[in-house]
Amino acid sequence: MRIGLITPDPGHPLLAATTALLAPEHTVEVLAPDAAPDRPADVYLLKSRTERALELARELERRGSAVVNSAAATALCQDRTRMAELALGAGLPFATTWTHPSLSAWASAATLPSPVVVKSRRSRRGDLVALVDDGARLRQLALDWPHEPVVVQEFAPNNGWDHKLWAIGDQVFCALRRSELSPGGRGPTRPLPLDELPAGWADLVRETGAVFDLEVYGVDIIDIGNGEPLIVDVNAFPGIRGQAGAPEALASLALRRATGRTRATR
Numbered sequence: 001m002r003i004g005l006i007t008p009d010p011g012h013p014l015l016a017a018t019t020a021l022l023a024p025e026h027t028v029e030v031l032a033p034d035a036a037p038d039r040p041a042d043v044y045l046l047k048s049r050t051e052r053a054l055e056l057a058r059e060l061e062r063r064g065s066a067v068v069n070s071a072a073a074t075a076l077c078q079d080r081t082r083m084a085e086l087a088l089g090a091g092l093p094f095a096t097t098w099t100h101p102s103l104s105a106w107a108s109a110a111t112l113p114s115p116v117v118v119k120s121r122r123s124r125r126g127d128l129v130a131l132v133d134d135g136a137r138l139r140q141l142a143l144d145w146p147h148e149p150v151v152v153q154e155f156a157p158n159n160g161w162d163h164k165l166w167a168i169g170d171q172v173f174c175a176l177r178r179s180e181l182s183p184g185g186r187g188p189t190r191p192l193p194l195d196e197l198p199a200g201w202a203d204l205v206r207e208t209g210a211v212f213d214l215e216v217y218g219v220d221i222i223d224i225g226n227g228e229p230l231i232v233d234v235n236a237f238p239g240i241r242g243q244a245g246a247p248e249a250l251a252s253l254a255l256r257r258a259t260g261r262t263r264a265t266r
Contacts, residue, residue, distance in 0.1 A: 003041055003045065165202075
């Protein structure tokens with residue numbers, strides 16, 4: 001089989017380990033987002049979110065190639081407004097979300113009866129994610145990010161830890177990470193055995209993947225009390241670093257898709 005990697009970083013630990021598993025019997029080719037293949041691979045793994053990479057993925061799909069995740073699903077996860085609309089419309093426990101065309105326009109008329117989380121509408125490296133609990137903080141953000149399109153979500157009290165949940169096909173992996181919104185800021189990731197998740201959370205991750213049409217993805221969940229989940233983010237093809245079995249799961253998924261088999265029924 002020929003497996004193509006659409007990525008600017010083939011040395012990423014997950015991709016490198018997956019390549020090492022596949023390479024003895026299969027051909028793994030790296031395709032930079034600004035390149036074009038001479039002949040199609042049996043499947044492409046899309047680990048890039050740049051517009052050029054998405055354009056390339058769309059073109060490969062038009063030619064009939066299998067791409068994991070699809071360009072459409074990857075792009076959707078970059079738009080937090082569309083993400084919230086899809087999740088809430090499907091009945092997922094997702095944070096209620098309001099969209100504003102610019103931070104400065106919203107801030108000029110906003111009142112804050114309770115804390116809110118303000119995020120860039122477009123998810124990207126270095127985007128805005130901030131807890132706002134008073135007018136002074138809001139005014140400062142509006143000065144720093146005046147033209148930024150944003151989404152606003154009510155802050156849900158929690159223990160300050162994000163449950164980082166990842167899935168490759170039907171296999172779920174998990175860890176804990178101190179939230180960037182906690183007083184001390186983002187902390188290191190801690191391992192979390194899957195059997196220590198609250199009941200039903202792994203199935204919720206799989207349901208989210210089905211709603212978003214994702215095969216390799218991350219779901220960030222906070223516990224808002226007594227194991228009640230609130231989804232705060234969905235990511236297409238995250239890093240999934242340091243998770244035992246993840247490279248094996250990705251290699252197996254790539255081969256299944258290369259032979260024309262779809263994801264397993266959730």
